[in-house]
Structures are given as C-alpha cells and as structure tokens.
Amino acid sequence: AQKITQTQPGMFVQEKEAVTLDCTYDTSDQSYGLFWYKQPSSGEMIFLIYQGSYDEQNATEGRYSLNFQKARKSANLVISASQLGDSAMYFCAMRVDSSYKLIFGSGTRLLVRP
Amino acid sequence: NAGVTQTPKFQVLKTGQSMTLQCAQDMNHEYMSWYRQDPGMGLRLIHYSVGAGITDQGEVPNGYNVSRSTTEDFPLRLLSAAPSQTSVYFCASGSTSGRVGTGELFFGEGSRLTVL
Numbered sequence: 251a252q253k254i255t256q257t258q259p260g261m262f263v264q265e266k267e268a269v270t271l272d273c274t275y276d277t278s279d280q281s282y283g284l285f286w287y288k289q290p291s292s293g294e295m296i297f298l299i300y301q302g303s304y305d306e307q308n309a310t311e312g313r314y315s316l317n318f319q320k321a322r323k324s325a326n327l328v329i330s331a332s333q334l335g336d337s338a339m340y341f342c343a344m345r346v347d348s349s350y351k352l353i354f355g356s357g358t359r360l361l362v363r364p
Numbered sequence: 365n366a367g368v369t370q371t372p373k374f375q376v377l378k379t380g381q382s383m384t385l386q387c388a389q390d391m392n393h394e395y396m397s398w399y400r401q402d403p404g405m406g407l408r409l410i411h412y413s414v415g416a417g418i419t420d421q422g423e424v425p426n427g428y429n430v431s432r433s434t435t436e437d438f439p440l441r442l443l444s445a446a447p448s449q450t451s452v453y454f455c456a457s458g459s460t461s462g463r464v465g466t467g468e469l470f471f472g473e474g475s476r477l478t479v480l
Contacts, residue, residue, distance in 0.1 A: 259404075283467045295407075295454065295471035300464050341406060345467040350395060350414055350460065351422060352467050356406040 252277045254342050254355035262361050263332045270317070271327040271358045273342035281347040284325040286316065289339040289357070298340075301325060329360075337362045366390045370455050370472035377445045377479045385440040385475050387455035394460045396438035397469070400424065400451040407454065413438055414460055445479045452476050 253276040263269035275284065286298040301309045301316045309316040317326040325344075329336055342355040371386045389396065397412035399422075409422030413432040427449060429441040438457075442449060453476075456469035 254406075256406075283464065285467045293452070293474050295456070295469070297468050297470075300467060343467065345465065347465070350412060350420075350466045351409055352397075352469060353409070353423075354399075354407040356404060 252279075252282075252344055252346060252353050254344050254353055256342055256355035256358050258358045259356075260359045260361070262363055263329075263336075265334060265362055265364050266331055268328060268330045269332055269360065271329070271340050271342075271360065273325045273327065273355060275323050275325060275342075275344050277323075277344065277346055279346040279348060283345050283347070284316065284318070285343040285345070285352065286314070286325075286327045287341045287343060287354075289341065290335075291338070295341075299327070332362045334362050334364060336360060368455055368457055368470050368472040370453075370475050373473065373475055375475065375477050377442075377477065379446060379479060381445050382441070382443050383445065383477075384442075385453055385455070385477070387438045387440065387472060388436050389438075389455075389457040389470070390436065391457060391470065392435060393457035393470070394435070395466045395469075396432065396455065396457045397422070397466075398428070398430065398438070398440045399454045399456065400449075401454060401474075402451050410440065410453075442477075445477075447479045450477060450479045 288296045398410040399407040411430040413419045455472040458469045
C-alpha cells in the first residue's frame with residue numbers, strides 16, 4: 251500500500267525567506283510520481299509541481315522546487331522568496347504508475363508573516 | 365472556461381436522507397474522481413472512473429455510489445446520509461495519458477455537506 255506522511259501540521263515563514271515543507275512517502279513500486287498541491291483559504295486545489303521517480307534532476311517550477319531524495323523516500327517542497335499569497339495549505343501526493351489513484355498526505359498549513 | 369463544475373456548493377441533510385452531488389467537466393478528460401476532505405486527514409479518494417461505464421472504489425467508498433454514463437458527468441450519490449459523511453467533497457478530473465497522467469488533477473470548487 252502507498253502512504254504519504256506530512257509531519258508538519260503548521261509552519262511560519264517570514265516574507266521573502268525560503269521555506270521547506272516536508273513529505274515522506276512509502277511504496278514498494280519502482281515507478282511512481284510525486285506531486286504537490288496548494289489549497290488557499292478560498293478552498294480550490296491547485297497543482298504546483300511533479301517529480302517522476304526516474305527523474306535524475308529535481309523538478310522546478312518558478313519559485314517552487316522539489317527536493318527529491320529517493321533513498322530516503324522524501325519529496326520536500328521548497329518555496330523560495332516567500333510571498334504573502336503563499337499562505338495556504340500544502341498537500342503532498344503520490345501516484346504509482348500502475349494505478350490511476352492519487353493519494354494525498356494530511357497537509358501542512360503555511361503562514362507567511364509580513 | 366468552466367473546467368470542473370460541482371453542484372450544490374452547500375447542502376444540509378438529515379440522517380437517512382439521500383442526495384446526489386453533481387460533477388461535470390468540459391475538458392474531455394477520461395479520468396474523474398471524488399474526494400472527501402476532513403480536518404487533519406487531507407483528501408481521501410472515494411470513487412473514481414477512467415471512462416464512461418467504468419468505475420472503481422477508492423480508499424473510503426462505503427456509503428457512496430457513482431456511475432459514469434457520459435465522459436462529462438460523474439455524480440456521487442449518498443443513499444442514506446450519516447453524520448460521519450459531513451465533509452467537504454471535491455470532484456477532480458484529469459487526463460490518463462502523458463507522463464504526469466492522473467497525478468495532475470483539475471478540481472472543482474468543492475461542496476460542503478452537513479448531515480444532522
């Protein structure tokens with residue numbers, strides 16, 4: 251069975267600083283994908299970034315990067331130069347390539363301080 | 365740009381009542397799914413479909429039924445509502461093809477359901 255663990259229920263970061271949100275995963279499959287989603291207070295879910303298990307380089311999308319450490323089974327999200335609009339819930343998720351199911355972690359609430 | 369449309373946005377039910385949450389998408393996505401979101405538990409998959417006439421169970425399917433008669437629509441039915449089904453429900457759709465596959469989902473705005 252697949253499992254996603256986010257151990258930080260809430261975090262604070264000062265505006266313009268970088269922040270790392272932790273995510274660990276568990277799967278016996280060799281081929282899988284890791285994803286991060288953002289949920290602002292308005293409630294919608296927004297796809298941020300994707301990392302394939304065979305990708306040699308860490309994924310980046312603008313100010314978002316995914317620190318992928320396969321041996322440790324971790325897929326941490328790094329947000330650089332935090333902005334007030336980054337305040338939101340962030341969910342890590344995983345999908346094994348043999349399945350259509352996307353499994354989510356419990357989320358981390360990030361608050362950016364001015 | 366409609367994307368994924370869910371109705372209703374809010375609903376209050378009494379225990380034992382039935383209702384259907386509607387979901388429609390206009391992106392021609394093969395994959396559609398329903399999640400529920402509860403505090404501290406993230407999103408949990410209820411049911412999903414990879415095309416018309418094809419449905420399958422997710423992590424928490426009990427108490428819910430689905431059907432997929434068209435590519436566009438994927439309704440979620442609660443046959444006999446229980447207080448434990450009080451939650452926020454999200455419908456999401458995605459493409460089954462490509463490298464990212466069904467990991468990149470497009471979500472509706474959510475439906476907040478309260479069962480008394």
